[in-house]
Structures are given as C-alpha cells and as structure tokens.
C-alpha cells in the first residue's frame with residue numbers, strides 16, 4: 146500500500162487540498178476527487194485555489210465547495226495537486242507540512258508521502274491509483290466524474306503522446322463507476338460563450354507560421370480580452386489551432402498579462418520536438434508535448450526571442466547544423 150494512504154488514514158488534524166493558479170481540469174478534478182473521498186473517510190478537509198473556477202468546469206461535482214486562497218485558517222497538512230511545488234499556488238498557503246501529488250517532471254519534493262509519477266497521463270490518474278489502492282468501493286460516480294474529466298483534458302481526449310493502455314484502463318474503470326463520457330465532453334468542450342468565440346476570431350487573425358511552416362503561433366493581446374469581455378482563462382485550448390496545421394513541429398500562444406511587458410507563453414509539440422526544453426530555457430516547465438513559461442518584453446521583442454529559440458531547438462533536436 147502506498148505510504149500516503151497510511152499517512153492520511155492516521156491523520157487526525159485539518160487538511161487543505163489546493164492546486165496551481167490558472168487552474169485546469171486536471172488540477173481541479175484531482176482536488177475534488179480527493180476531497181470527496183477524504184470526506185467519506187471522515188476527514189477534516191478543505192479545498193482552495195487562488196483563481197475563479199473556469200465556467201466550463203462548473204458542472205464538476207463539489208466544485209461549489211472550493212474556497213479562495215489564501216485562507217485565514219492554518220492547516221496541519223497541505224496537499225498540492227497537479228503542480229511542481231507549493232510556489233505554483235500563486236499565493237501563500239498556510240500549512241505545517243506538505244505532500245505533493247503530481248505528474249510534472251522535476252519540481253519540489255516534500256518527503257516520502259509524495260506521489261509523483263512523471264509517466265502518468267494526468268494527475269487524476271495518480272489520484273485514482275491512491276483511491277483504488279485505499280478503497281475502490283468508496284469511489285462513487287461523482288469522484289469518478291472528477292477523475293475522468295482530468296484524464297480526458299490532459300490527454301487531449303486520448304490524442305496526446307502521454308496516452309497508453311493505462312489511460313483506457315482507468316477510463317473503463319471510471320465509466321463502470323457511472324461516468325457519462327458524452328455528458329462530460331459536452332460540458333467541457335461544447336459550452337463556449339459567443340464572446341469566447343469572438344476572442345478566438347481576433348486571436349486567429351494573428352496566426353502566423355515561421356521557419357518554413359515548422360513553427361506556428363498566435364497572440365492574444367490584452368485589448369482583445371477587453372474588447373470581447375473575456376478573461377485570460379478563456380484562451381484555454383487556443384494553442385491547438387496553430388498546432389493543428391500540417392507540417393508544424395512547434396506551436397505557441399502568447400498571452401499578454403495584466404502586468405505590463407509580461408507574456409504568458411504556451412508551447413505545444415507533436416511528438417518530434419521536446420518543447421519543455423524551450424520552456425525551461427525561459428524559466429518555465431511542463432512536459433515534452435506541452436509546456437509553458439513567462440517572457441518579459443514588448444510584443445516584438447518576445448516574439449523574436451521566442452521564435453529564435455524555437456528555431457534553434459528544432460535545428461538542434463532534429464540534428465541539423467545551424
């Protein structure tokens with residue numbers, strides 16, 4: 146049995162489960178699944194994150210129970226899910242000790258109770274292993290729906306390189322527990338607000354290819370958000386448009402932050418290029434096919450630096466001399 150299970154079984158004090166800022170379905174699904182399970186086990190547990198719940202995730206069972214970080218209360222134990230460390234919470238977290246449950250490479254380690262599987266398709270997969278090992282019977286339809294949502298979003302609906310037979314085995318288990326795949330897909334992917342589509346329209350007008358079509362990228366300026374009445378979180382999935390172009394090895398999305406001259410960059414690969422190397426060069430991180438970073442500078446400066454580095458990395462990784 147995993148050490149974390151005994152630790153949680155014997156834990157008498159308060160527990161706070163939290164995830165990273167700009168949270169996604171995997172972080173939130175992991176948090177909610179673990180929360181409901183621990184509640185069933187009679188634990189004193191809260192869930193919190195810094196940002197608002199993304200609209201398309203408002204159907205997730207227990208998502209109305211999520212509190213805001215930072216909390217006034219001090220917790221005996223903090224569990225960070227789907228993040229490389231507590232720093233990813235984006236704010237202070239008040240707890241005596243920490244445990245990390247994650248699938249990101251590297252990051253911080255808090256001890257022998259951590260569950261970090263960098264080969265796992267999603268953090269909800271890691272959480273599912275813990276819960277199945279502990280008490281499979283206690284996994285209900287609500288817990289299963291939260292686990293399943295993280296699994297399908299982090300695997301791009303079973304399309305990405307992180308998909309293997311384990312993803313389908315877990316999906317089968319969760320569907321047997323009552324998950325309705327068509328319902329989840331409809332809730333997550335087919336509830337776009339018209340203004341989000343307007344934002345996409347504006348963003349698509351910036352779509353350009355570089356390096357003979359091997360690189361494609363889009364830019365979301367702050368003004369686009371203002372003009373369409375949308376938020377940064379509404380750009381979720383936009384990077385898949387440049388990625389979907391034939392012949393593209395690396396796709397990027399540059400989002401202008403509220404803080405002047407700061408850009409959030411999402412990078413996507415299609416298996417041939419390790420985009421994590423590009424992200425880490427700029428101080429970010431992630432996975433081989435999906436990574437991110439922040440770059441400071443004007444739009445033109447950031448674009449030049451970014452495209453230059455991607456080009457260099459494609460040449461290096463494909464073994465072509467510059």
Ligand SMILES: [Mn+2]
Pocket residue numbers: 171172227248267268299
């Ligand atoms: Mn994840």
